[in-house]
Amino acid sequence: MKLLIVNPNISQSVTELIEAEARRTASPGTELTLRTAALGVAYIETRAEAAIGAYATLNELADHFSGHDAAVVAAFGDPGLEAAREMLPIPVVGLTESALMSAAMLGGKIGIVAISRRIRAWYAEPVVRYGMTSRLAVIRCLDEPLANIGSVQQDKGEQLVALCEAAIRDDGADVLIIAGAPLAGLARSVAQRIPVPVVDGVSCAVQQAELLSHLGPAKATAGSYAAPPAKGAKGLSPALGQLIGRGDVQ
Known part of the structure; x- marks a missing residue:
C-alpha cells in the first residue's frame, strides 16, 4: 500500500x-x-x-x-x-470529510475545535457540502494571533482543551473533531482528558x-x-x- x-x-x-x-x-x-x-x-x-x-x-x-x-x-x-x-x-x-464521517459513527452531535475565528466560515461550508449540518453542534475557535503555526499545539494546547470542554458542556457535543493539519496528533494526546470521543482528521x-x-x-x-x-x-x-x-x- x-x-x-x-x-x-x-x-x-x-x-x-x-x-x-x-x-x-x-x-x-x-x-x-x-x-x-x-x-x-x-x-x-x-x-x-x-x-x-x-x-x-x-x-x-x-x-x-x-x-x-x-x-x-x-x-x-x-x-x-x-x-x-x-x-x-x-x-x-x-481531512474534513474523513473526520466528519468517522465522528458521525461515534456520536450524535459533532463539535469542531479550530485554530482561528476567521477560519470558521471556511470550515462550516464543507459541513454543509457533506450534508452534515444537522449533526453539527458548534465550531469553537481560538481567537488570538498565532505566532508560529508549527507550535500551536504547544503554545495553545490548554486553550484548545478548554474549547473542547466548552463544546461538550455548553453546546451538547457528543463527539469532537480537533480540526486542521497544524493540530495533527493533538486528539491522541488529549483523549484521556476529554469525556467524549475525539477524532483527528489526519488519522481518519x-x-x-x-x-x-x-x-x-x-x-x-x-x-x-x-x-x-x-x-x-x-x-x-x-x-x-x-x-x-x-x-x-x-
Missing part, C-alpha cells in the same frame, strides 16, 4: 506534524509519500487562500500520484478534493484512504466524477495538463 499525502499549505513544520500522525496511524507496511505545496500560504483561513491551496494541491497530485494506491488532501476544508476525484484514477480523501483520512484502496473501486467513466473532457489548455504543468487538458497544452 502506498499513500500520497499532500499538505496544501507551504509550512514544512505542518507537513512534519502530518507525517508524524500519519505514520502512527498507517497500517504496517503502508508506505507514505509526503508533499508540501510549492506555493500558497502558511495555513488556510479564507476562501481565497483555499482556492490557491486547491491549485497547489492539484499540481502536487498530478506530479506524484503515479505508483500510489490512494491520496490524502491534508488540510481541513479539503481544498481541491472534489476536483482531485474527477482528475485522478485512484481514491482521494480529505489515512485509515479511510487505506480502506478505499482495499475496496478497489473503479474510476467513474460517467457522471460528474468522470475524467475531465479533452480540451486545449495553457500554462499548466505537463503532468496537470495531461490530466486536465489531455496533453494538448500550450
Whole structure:
C-alpha cells in the first residue's frame, strides 16, 4: 500500500506534524509519500487562500500520484478534493470529510475545535457540502494571533482543551473533531482528558484512504466524477495538463 499525502499549505513544520500522525496511524507496511505545496500560504483561513491551496494541491497530485494506491488532501476544508476525484484514477480523501464521517459513527452531535475565528466560515461550508449540518453542534475557535503555526499545539494546547470542554458542556457535543493539519496528533494526546470521543482528521483520512484502496473501486467513466473532457489548455504543468487538458497544452 502506498499513500500520497499532500499538505496544501507551504509550512514544512505542518507537513512534519502530518507525517508524524500519519505514520502512527498507517497500517504496517503502508508506505507514505509526503508533499508540501510549492506555493500558497502558511495555513488556510479564507476562501481565497483555499482556492490557491486547491491549485497547489492539484499540481502536487498530478506530479506524484503515479505508483500510489490512494491520496490524502491534508488540510481541513479539503481544498481541491472534489476536483482531485474527477482528475485522478485512484481514491482521494480529505481531512474534513474523513473526520466528519468517522465522528458521525461515534456520536450524535459533532463539535469542531479550530485554530482561528476567521477560519470558521471556511470550515462550516464543507459541513454543509457533506450534508452534515444537522449533526453539527458548534465550531469553537481560538481567537488570538498565532505566532508560529508549527507550535500551536504547544503554545495553545490548554486553550484548545478548554474549547473542547466548552463544546461538550455548553453546546451538547457528543463527539469532537480537533480540526486542521497544524493540530495533527493533538486528539491522541488529549483523549484521556476529554469525556467524549475525539477524532483527528489526519488519522481518519489515512485509515479511510487505506480502506478505499482495499475496496478497489473503479474510476467513474460517467457522471460528474468522470475524467475531465479533452480540451486545449495553457500554462499548466505537463503532468496537470495531461490530466486536465489531455496533453494538448500550450
